[in-house]
Structure formats: structure tokens, C-alpha cells
Amino acid sequence: MAASPDPRTRSASISGWIAALERTARIDAQPARIFPCVIDELAAQYGPAPALIGTDETLSFADLAARQNRYARWASARGLGKGETVALLMRNRPDYLAIWLGLTRVGVRVALLNTSLLAQGLAHCIAVAGPRVLIAETGLADAVASAWPHLAETPALVWQGDGCTPEPAGEAVRLAEAAAPHAGDPLRDGEGPAVGLRDEALLIYTSGTTGLPKAARVSHHRVMSWTHWFAGLIDPTPEDRMYDCLPLYHSVGGVVAPGSVLIGGGSVVIREKFSASRFWADVAETGATLFQYIGELCRYLAAAAPDPAETRHRLRLCTGNGMRPEVWERFQARFAIPRVLEFYAATEGTVSLYNVEGRVGAVGRVPPFMARRSPALIVRHDVETGQPLRDASGHCVPAEPDETGELLGRLSSSRAEHSFEGYTSAQESDRKIVRDVLRPGDAWMRTGDLMRRDAQGFFYFVDRIGDTFRWKGENVATTEVAEALGRCAGVSEAIVYGVAVPGTEGRAGMAALTVTPDFDPAALHLQLAALLPAYARPVFLRIAPGFVHTETFKQRKAALAAEGFDPDRIDDPLYIDLKAGYRRLDRDLFTAVTRGGIRL
Template sequence: MWVVLLIIASIIIYLIKSGWLDILKKTYKRDLRAVHRFTRLNWTLRCWQQRQLTVVKRFLEVTKKHPEKVAFRFEDDVWTFRQVDEYSNKVANYFKQEGFVRGETVALYLESRPEYVCLWLGLSKIGVVTALINTNLVSDPFVHSVQVAESKAIIYGSGYSETITNVSKKLSGLKLYQFHEDLKKPLLNGSVDLRAKLEESSPNYVKDIAEGKTRDKVLYIYTSGTTGLPKAAVITNVRYFMLTMGVYSMSSMTEDDVVYDPLPLYHSAGGILGVGQCLLNGLTVAIRKKFSASNFWKDCIKYRCTAAQYIGETCRYILASTKDDKEHDGHSVKIIYGNGLRPQIWTKFVTTFNIEEVYEFYGATEGNTNLINIDSTPGAIGFVPRYAHLLYPVALVKCDSLTGEPIRNENGCCIHCKPNEAGVLFGKINHKKAFFSFSGYADPKATQKKIVQNVFKKGDFYFNSGDILEYDDYGYYYFKDRTGDTFRWKGENVSTSEIEAVISNTVELKDAVVFGVEVPHTEGKAGMVAIVDLTETLNINELSEGLRAHLPGYAIPLFVRVMHSVPMTGTYKLKKKELRDDGYDLNKVTDKIYFYNSKEKQYVRFTPELYEKLKEGKLSL
């Protein structure tokens, strides 16, 4: 008896001296809530996998439950679950008639609208995978995205006819289906009028649905990497379940909520975490063609939304565009969820707009290092109790601060970071569990590059997120930076090597290096390019035209530094770290610097006056 009491007393003394007692007192409610929700989530996923459910099969269950409930709102249109089911049946029956078979891929290049969802949902009913192409992509990046997924056809909106025309020779042999958002647009030669064909197609039940399996591919969603071109991340049914249900189960949302989704449907945020709430859980989702900060609260009021999505800069844009209380007075939004809400504006945003709950989450489209903040702790992207890493095996490992490469000890193993110590986030791969599986990309080589072996013991495998994070004593995680040659700007991942490739084709025989730089009052990093112009022949307008023609708007560098000297390493590489440290600081840099005027769509000389406006947050970016 005395031995037992002595042991208990020793444990209590240890907890008090080590600070664990204070930690447990602060976090036990959070952790108990997380255990309950996570258990419910795992049970749901396990049951769905045992039943071999697919996104389509689950959607049919939801539709059967309430066929006349509103599934989507879009502008002034209303789509019920029955209408979504019937329209997607038309898609399935038509493309089956066209000869498409299970396992083939069709590329989708269309603006956000309910038909967008119906198109990929219908293709999924016959087992055809849909590659969701970023509508900002043009030229070679667009061609690459179509080809890397081995697409057999392209469904494109009439508003993107010019892009299709410009790349038609490089994509010869592919079937083209033009979906008219604007009926006044002419039909391109060689294209099928898809809207007209679907009107004639049968809305009857599709028998092929029964053949679908939980681990079948549903979508390809593209993510930028250090390779310079978009990578097609594989989204299986179970992956779609995990992402959608992860947010739903770990939050307080119910099927009675109405979600405002103003995000692009080719992204996992809008296309899975938003739309998925409708397809899998029966919520009503309001879709917007393109995000508008000035219309955010007007739409939320119009559609009576109770939950809304955000990503990156959108919250800052909404704050900046709201001039008075009347613009948001009367909205019903109590929950917001997304990623990238900056700590600097977190509190101001929730107090200004009376938001009760913020579910900030972290996770790559293809990755297994998913985290979520379930108690609205400002700035935190999620949490893992420090005593629960065996149950949820994500790890922060020490890494080289410049390259992001993990540091190993004398035994060849990676080293765990301590609280408040920055490191790269790894997630243990276990294909037997949905949360910890890693489906990778369409390109096997790209998949292998994200896998690290022998991390903590011989034979283990981990997914390398490529992101630098920190965690505190309470297990809350905070985002710090991205490793490698990718940075995040305006909610998009930007590849420096992709931009460098475009520049080398635009201004030949000039060394150039691209990197991200921090900009006051913004989230992420803006692009900056340093170009060596020893002959003083750089045409800044020609550079601007070339970048606009071959890059999406978010990837065009905000700054251009024109150099006359060449800071080289011993291996004849431009010293990116020194250039990044100098940035666009006119107190450090004597070279000419140009600033991209997004309204005029051209570069202008970056003057001390513009520099001061930038620091004050008065420049349009």
C-alpha cells in the first residue's frame, strides 16, 4: 500500500516540477473533445471502407434521404440533390456512350459552378477519373497538366477557348468537349457542344456505380512543387472521405448548416473540403464563380450561410473591403474554416464579424500530415498532444535552415525537435489506415521524392511535407516557412524554377534567380527575380509580356532586380540567400528594382515613395 502511495506521490511531484500538471489542466478539455471527435471520425471511415463506399455511393445515400433538399446555390440558381444526381447521370451515360471506360482520365477546365461538380461526379459514376485543371494555367503548364494525367479528352468552358486554340497542336488527338457557360460564344472547330449533348442524354440510374471501390481514384488535383511544373496528386475515394470528414467530424458543423464556398473548385479546399460537405454530409453549399471580398458578406446574407470557407489572403481582403457595419450586419455565419488566417489579423477578424468558431487546418492535398485547430486558438494551425504522438504519428525533425534537408545523428536517424524549435514536418506512412496513407502523384518519380526512409528506425517510411513548423508546450503547431524552391502567395504554391524557365525563354542568355520575399501586411511571400544584365539590354516591357503570356497572375514576380555584378557560389550558382536577405530594401540595394503594377499589368520603377507606401500597406498587390 505504502509503495503504491509513494509511486503516486512521485508521479504528482514529477508532474508539478516538469510543468505537465499545468499543461494537462489547460488542455484536458480540448484533448477529451478531440478524442471523442477523432474516434467518431475513425469509426465512420472504417465503416465506409468495410462497405466499399465511394463518393458516388455515399452521395446516393444522402440523396435518397432528402432528394428535394437544396444541394447547391449559385447566383440565382437552386440545385436540389435529385437534380444533381440526374444531371450527373446524364454525364455518365453520355460519356459511356462515347466509349470512355473505367480508369481513363478526362481533364476538366471550367469555371466554378454546380455543373462543374456534376461533370466529375458523373464521370466518377462510370469509373472515369477527372483531372481538375487550374483555370489560371496557360501554355506549357496547361499542356503538362493534361498530359501528366494521361487525359483522353478535355472538357473546357467556352471562356477558355483561346487557351485551347493556342495549345491545340500540342494536344492533337484528344477529344474536345466545349461546355458553354456563355451560349453566345462560338463553338470551336473540332469540339463537341457538350451542353447540347447532355440535354439529350438519359438521366436514368447508372449501373456502373456498383463496380466502384473505396480505394479507386476519383480525381487528380494539382499542386506546385520544386520540379517547376504542376504535379497531379491522386485523390482516391478514401482520400476524399478523409479530407472532407476530417473537417466535418472535428468541427461542430451539422447537416443543417449552409456553407459559403467562394474558392476555386479545382483546389482541394473548394472542391473537396467545401463541395464534399454537400456530397457526403448533405449540407447546402453556396458556390461563387470567383472570390470577391466586397461581395463576401452580401452572398452570405443572401444565401443565409452559417459557415464559410477562407484561404490565405481572403480574410485580409474581406477586412480591407468592409467599410462599415451595414455591409455585414445580419449575416448568420458562426463558423469559418480554412487555412492561412494570419495571426496578426485573427482576433480582429473574429471580433469585427462576430465569428464564434475558427477551424484553421493544415495539410497538403496529397499529404498525410493533417492538423486542425478545434478550439480557435489564435495563430495555431492545429495540435497534437505531446503524449499522443504514438496515436497520431506526425513529427517535427531538425533540418538545415536553408535547404530544409533533415539532419541525422551519428546513427543515421532523424532528430526530434523540442518545443519552440523549428523543424520540417514528417508524417509516418501506413497504407492500412486512411489518415496515414500516401497515394502520391500520377508521376511515380514525383511520389518517391516526397518519401523519406529510415527516419527514426530502419525500414520506416515518412511523408516529407516540406514545411517548417514549430509546436509549443501545449502541443499547438504554428506554421513558419516553406522549404526548397516553393513559396506561397495569394493562397497558391509558386514554383521558382517554373518562373525561371519562363524568364529564360523570354530574355535569353541572362542569368536569373527567383525567390520569395516577405511583404508587410500580407500572408506568405511574393515573388522576386534577380536578373543579371551585364550588357544592359534587358527590355522590361518584353519581360512583362512574356510573364503574362505564360504564367498565372499569382506567379508573376512582384519585384525585378536588375544586377550588373554576379554574386556566385563556388559552383557557379547565384547566391540566393544573399539576394533574399537584401530583398527589395532600397537602403541595401543600389541596383534598379522594378515593381509589378497589377492594375496596369506592367513593371514600373520601384521608388522610395513606392517603398514607403508598400511598408504602410497602401499599395495594391
């Protein structure tokens, strides 16, 4: 059983919760105060202090405010009205934030496009947003050109950055040149439309790992809530610097991380992407005190060779999501990280959790004094149907402590933070809502995540719905199996999924592994016997040279699962568990398994 949190940590965490509550409680009192207005206030307070530090330029608070206001006036002068959409395709740099802040100041909705997309994938994301204008970085002109033939309606093009104007532009509009003549002082009352918290600010896309990306609607209220709540938890000061190498087109990298630190007068170090080889030197050189992570980044760093700069940093806090327990302890100890703040949230979600007490492996906790306000509910889940389990009265069944179920978020039309703003597709929005959960007529949002909650109120992520599979009559959570594999000698990374085997019910577990030279299948078999019940141990292994991940380092399981364990389709070495140990899987063994000659 895990030890109780340190009383000193508990006291600090309660202070963080109270600070977060105080910051967010004031938001609704000023319905016209949106985040671009906050930037103007910060510019008046901090002026020449650095706000956004990129590799190509640094913007002070005064610079950022002036630039956003020029972009706001440019948008109005171009005739972009309230509620219209502009799509933004740019790599990470300070100007990125200035653009969406300025456009949303005058009521324009900005769709933040994934810079790794091409052709039909990029065209789909543009089409679902329906923008009048696409602002694109000149360095991404080839991506724009690849998408153009797949668009039924093409937006006007405006280019950000230097270089010649590439095709398929009909006119050479340069954003910086077009905005330069406009004034940079704060917009005056009556200048531009009235924009409030309930208006839409952004479209932020889901990752699309299980289908085409969906565009989630993000209101100004949500931007304010995210940034102010998180600022309360991390307590930023003007001495703080946030190291941000996550994509700016995602909610955490582009809104939560920079916005929360700016609120406290701190600065944000913006990098185009994560570099394991340069990370610690860059963190040390920039004087970063905060780091926004995705769990896989921490795993890469913990597995990397020693770096002379890895303990020369000034980090006081690393915050993010997806840090596996076996990585957490190694990462924090090796790099002398004083505090890790793990959290759980989703762009379109109505529930978020924060592990302010630092319990290893937990994604958050609902303290007793917050229980009545919490919208989080775990209900029993039917793996076979993929739906919440219903009782005889038709209501969902709340999960018991330490029982795995789906996390739901309560919806409320009277509480903005508990409203589901949905996607641009009404059909996709409806699919996320489940009704009559605890009583007739109530409504909750499905997160699609399986979790469990312990007796102390700590929440633990178990798996994504659709990843968990049944084998030998038991539910197997792929995340828990992957965590066990990550503790085994010789395993660098593990992706776990279920594969169909003719003549058997359910799906057999399979793990694709990247390994080190000392990997030994026999030793792995012995280690897994001590870590996992028999039904959860992978029946098949695939030793891969490497994996393809999403832009936020999520694993792509679908292609691996589709290839199964057929040696004629897979060039990588394959193994099968024959109870006595793992044995190389060849054509003869494959035939014996698929024809029922070997019982698994």
C-alpha cells in the same frame, strides 16, 4: 505564454475529434461505397432540398444525383473505360461537381484544370494527365485555343455551356445535350465497371509556385476520408449553408468544403471568385452559416473599409488555412465570428492537423488520446542543404518542443490514409519520400513545411523550405518576419525574401510592402526593433503599388527575389537599413553596398 484553451472549447473539440473518428472508421467497411454513391443516398434522404446554389442555377440533392448519373451513363456510352482520364476546364458552378462525380462513378479519372492557365502552362497540365477527352466551358475557348498548338497529342473536345462552338473543336459535342437522353436514376448493380475506394478518382494539381504544376493522384478513399473527417469536425446540419468562393479545381474548395456539408444535408453556395466589395452582402443574403477561407481573404476583409452588412451575417464558423495571428484576432473580433477552425493539409499529403480548440496562430494540435495514431513528426532541418538533419547513425533527429523543423508524414502500406498516392510523375513522387527516418526501412513523406510544436501539442507553421534563409549565422523565417510587419502601422501587405549581397555570407532580408498613406519608414524601424531580433529585421524595403498572387492567393516571391535591390532594375521606391533607420536607396548607396563600402 499563451493561455490554456477554454475547458468548454476543449470539451467541444474532443467531441469533434470523436465524431470525425467515428465517420472515417466506417469508410473501409464498405469498399464499394464511393462518394457518388453517397450522393445517391443523400438524394433519397433530402430530395428537393437545395444542395448546390450557384448564380446561374441551383441543384437540389435529387437534381445533383440525377445529373451525375446521366454523366456517368454518357461516359460509359462514349466508351470511356475505367482508369482512363478526362480533363475538366470549367469555372465555378454547380455543374462542375456533377460532372466529376458522374465520371468518377464509372471509374474515369478526372483531371481538374486551373482556369487561370493559358498556352504552354495549360498545355503542360493537360499533357501530364494524358486525357482522352477534354471537357471545357465554352467561355474558356480562348484558353483552350492558346494551349492547342503546344500539345503533341490533342484530346477529343466536349463543350460545357452555351454559345457557338469555337475552334479548335473538330466536332460540336455538347455535354448537356449528349447526356440528356440517359436515365438519372442510380446505377444498377453490374451497370458499369466495379469501382472501389482504392481506385483513382481525381488528379489535382499543385500550385506550381516553385516550378511547373504536378498532378497529384487522389483516390476515392481520399475523397471519402477528406469529406467525412471534416464533416465530423464542423458538424453540418440541413440548416447549414457553406459559402465557397475558392476554386473548385483545388482539394479544399472543390472536395472538402462542398462534400463535408452535403454529407450533413446542408447546401453549398458556390461563387465564381472572391469579391471583397460584395462578400458580406452576399454572405448575409444567402444565409450562409459557414465560410471556407484562405488566410489572405480574411486579411483583405479585415483591412477593408467598414461594410454595413459585415455584422448582419449568420456565420457560426469560418474554417480554412493560412490565417496569420495578427489577422485572426482582428477578423474574429471585428466581424463577430463565433468560431475559427484553422487546419493544415495538402492534397498529396499523408498528415493533416486541425486546430479545433481555436488557439490563435496554431494550425492544429494532436491531443494525447490521438498521439499514437498521429502520423505527424517534426525533425531537425539543415537550412544549408535543404534536407533533414541526420545523426551519427544516419537517422533523422526529432525536434524538441518549440524547436523548428520539417514536418514529415508517416507512410504505411496497410493504412490507406497514410499511403502516399504520389503524382503522375514517378520521379516527382520519389523526391517526396525520405527513408530510414527513425529506424531502418521506415518511410515518411516530406511536406516541405517548417513547423514547431509546443509542449501542449499545438503545431505552428513557420515557413516553407526554400523561403527560410540564413543571415548573420541565424535562420530567418520569412513568414514570421511578414507577420511582424503586418502588425506595424501603415503596412497593408508584406512579402519577405532573402537577397544575395556581394561580399557577404547568406542572404540579407528584404521586404516588399504595400502601404497606406500614413506609412513612415522611421516609425517602422522603431516598431521592428521591438518585434524582431536584429538579424531578422529586413535590410532592404521595396514599396510596391500591389502584388501578383496565385489563384489561391499565395504570394509569388520568386520574381521579386530575382530583381533584388538594384535601383536600375526597379522603379519602386527602395530603402536600406543603415542601423540608425531606413534611408532611400539610390545608385550611389547601391554601389557602396555591392562594392563593400558599407558593411551591413
